Amino acid sequence: MRTICSALDVGTSKVCALLAECGEDHAPTILGYGLAPCTGLRKGVVVNIEATVEAIRAATAEAERGAGVHFGPTVVGVAGAHIRGLNSHGIVAVRGGEVGTRDVERVIEAARAVAIPLDRQVLHALPQQFAVDDQEGVRDPLGMAGVRLEARIHIVTAAQSYGQNLMKCCERANLPPVELMYEALASADAALFPEERELGVALIDIGGGTTDIIVFLNGAVMHTAVVPIGGNHLTSDIAAGLRTPLAEAERLKINHGIATNLIVGRDEIVQVPGVGGRDPRAIGRHLLGEIIEPRMEEIFSMAQREIVRSGVADSLGSGVVLVGGTSLLEGTQELAERIFNLPVRRGLPLNPRDMPEPLMKPMYTTAAGLLMRAARQKASAHSNGRGGRWGWLRTRVGDWMREFF
Ligand SMILES: Nc1ncnc2c1ncn2[C@@H]1O[C@H](COP(=O)(O)OP(=O)(O)OP(=O)(O)O)[C@@H](O)[C@H]1O
Ligand SMILES: [Mg+2]
Incomplete structure (x- = not known):
């Protein structure tokens, strides 16, 4: 019989649904995936149930079409400043x-x-x-x-009510029972190497509405935190600063945005479309940097404060790993290295091993990690059925050890 596992990342910008088959070794093989833009969340929490349900329905339906199977019990990501x-x-x-x-x-x-x-x-x-x-x-x-x-x-x-709202959205979208998982913990499963967790590493997931932080040392989680600022704030800063519509500001950010002016020449020019029929204007690209850099500095300074709070800031031998859509911003790594004074790399969803090519991006690490968790759950449920009276207990303790060390 085929064992199906599934995951759902309900982000502030998009919903990503994954359906996979767990093989003999319990490694998931992706059968189908679905993506849908989501407008129902603010800063990582559900503020509009209808819009969130719609996005979940669209993403899960697309994944089911591709996979030819239905969603079973699913691992769902949770974030937000209430964590x-x-x-x-x-x-x-x-x-x-x-x-x-x-x-x-x-x-x-x-x-x-x-x-x-x-x-x-x-x-x-x-x-x-x-x-x-x-x-x-x-x-x-x-x-x-x-x-x-x-x-x-x-x-x-997590705050009960926020978790309940997310579960309610999943129920309304006809998903079977779900389990909630902190998003940065999932991203870490997908993007970090075991050696990094051993030596000490901070993973920072800069999404649309939140920046999630998780710090590891000696293979264990030492600190978790959520900062309620993300890439969407950069977009609104650009829209306000250049007096251009949000959609144009988003396009400008993605195509020409820079996290620091250190990496741009003074003579680079970009076109800014006008609002309400006004003529487009040409501006120096460094102006975009001047708008984006202070906000990125704010995000990294808040993340830095959390890393210091972990009490192991001086022991992070593997430095910082950046994931989430905003980590794609040009110059992010350079700015982060300057602020953290640590080596910084951008992370990708390396686990599971066969992520479809379009999902091989830092914004899909959360969904990938949620799927890894779903596959582990299936594996332990499978072995719980064996091993006699105490088999389940041994498996559960074994799961903790395997999962976190
Ligand atoms: N190439 C790019 N350059 C800069 N920013 C980008 C790029 N691609 C995507 N982004 C930004 O990344 C953000 C979305 O990232 P992501 O998909 O990780 O967020 P999310 O998971 O939906 O949100 P959250 O985790 O905060 O709830 C958006 O603000 C988007 O503008
Ligand atoms: Mg996210």
């Missing part, structure tokens, strides 16, 4: 002198048991490291001898 990340810590006594799956479950539960307001839901509880008695920095404590087990975890929470 919060916090570190927590739990301790339990080890039963029977040797750490078992049950002890690992209990210690994660203990670490999760922090006071989370009723209006928030936990999206992820990501283990950072364990300690068995006095031995710190343990990644996989299963089978170790000891009497005390400690866990450090990173918890990502």
Whole structure:
């Protein structure tokens, strides 16, 4: 029987739907994809249910046409300034002198048991490291001898109502039950190499409405944050600064925009169409840079503040990886290197391995990572069916380890 897995990235600018088949090795092979512009979100959260449902319907229908199969349980991305990340810590006594799956479950539960307001839901509880008695920095404590087990975890929470609205949109678009995943965590799955997560890396996803940040060190998530500014702000800055319609401002940004004036000659000229029948004007391209650069600096400075908050800013051996549509802006890498004082590269959806050519762009890393998660879920559901009474538990603990280290 074919195992189908699916993912949906509901972004501020577009919806991207992916349908795939999970093979023997549980790696997803994409069967179909769909893209639709979306106007129902602002700064990463749903503000217009009808428009969002329409975009989800259009993207999923296109994917189903291409794949010839229907959407099943789907992993859906969530972002927005309501996302919060916090570190927590739990301790339990080890039963029977040797750490078992049950002890690992209990210690994660203990670490999760922090006071989370009723209006928030936990999206992820990501283990950072364990300690068995006095031995710190343990990644996989299963089978170790000891009497005390400690866990450090990173918890990502979202506002209940925002998550519910997104799920409501999916339901109305006739998607079966969905699971929510923080978008930057998904992007990281698609775009980062395991060595980068080990050495320390900050992934910054600059989308249309939000900039999502996630920081890794020693293979574990250390910090997550969302800054409510993205590429759409650049477009409105250009529209206001050059007195041109938003659609023209978007076109100017994509075709001629530059993140920093350091990379443009003073004599480059671009044409700006006028508003309300006025004649087009010719302007120096550096003027675009003068409008865009302060906003990009603002985005990167806010991201920098979050990286400092992670407490591991000095240990990011692999520097910064930029994804999201706005990372395509010319000069973004140069500006980011100047602000972060770290090596910067642009990320692509490298996982799954067979992304269709049109999706091999930094704005599709989120959808790709959501699909990787969906495939892992299928794999663990599959093995949950085997392994006897405790099989499911072993698989679940194994999943945590595999997923985050
Ligand atoms: N070549 C380009 N140069 C500059 N900006 C670009 C380019 N291509 C796309 N963008 C911008 O990227 C943004 C969309 O990026 P992306 O698709 O990653 O966002 P999203 O996932 O829909 O939104 P979000 O993640 O914020 O909810 C838009 O603001 C768009 O103008
Ligand atoms: Mg996005």
